[in-house]
Amino acid sequence: TQLLEQSPQFLSIQEGENLTVYCNSSSVFSSLQWYRQEPGEGPVLLVTVVTGGEVKKLKRLTFQFGDARKDSSLHITAAQPGDTGLYLCAGAGNTGTASKLTFGTGTRLQVTL
């Protein structure tokens, strides 16, 4: 069974601070996606990383895929209250199960003024 552990589980920071969320597994994934989910809504896709060692930037968010494609990190620079939400990583399986996502345990981020 593929498992994705995220850390930390909860994070409460002030506006302007930086933070990093980690997503770790013992399994190799063909790609890894990051989502943000707000209360009462479905997850919204932020980014997909495919190549080991890949780094993608989305404004103040930086995503990295580990060289071995088993882990990933999300770094937020100068967090804002609008970044508040549940961050989820999700790994896609290999051939035949590429459409099946294994979700991480989630990191709940709260950014206060």
Added chain:
Amino acid sequence: KAGVTQTPRYLIKTRGQQVTLSCSPISGHRSVSWYQQTPGQGLQFLFEYFSETQRNKGNFPGRFSGRQFSNSRSEMNVSTLELGDSALYLCASRKEGYGYTFGSGTRLTVV
């Protein structure tokens, strides 16, 4: 561009009953997946349909079933409801090779 539409948004059912949830994917998206989200287990994959065929299945009992119609709309059914089936059920659609777009979910409460 319309998103993924799930109906109903909220549902209350009694133990032992059955329930059918509906999902309309984004136009042009042929893949539809279903996930169950609970506070204890997080998001868990139920099944995926592509062109009316179940392509992948998660580790859920046979009480959970689904289907997809020729217009890509999908339904999932849960029979003999148990209290533990209370959850947010999420549907996601995608075009092959792209990421998923999730609906807002159906909140099912079993009493």
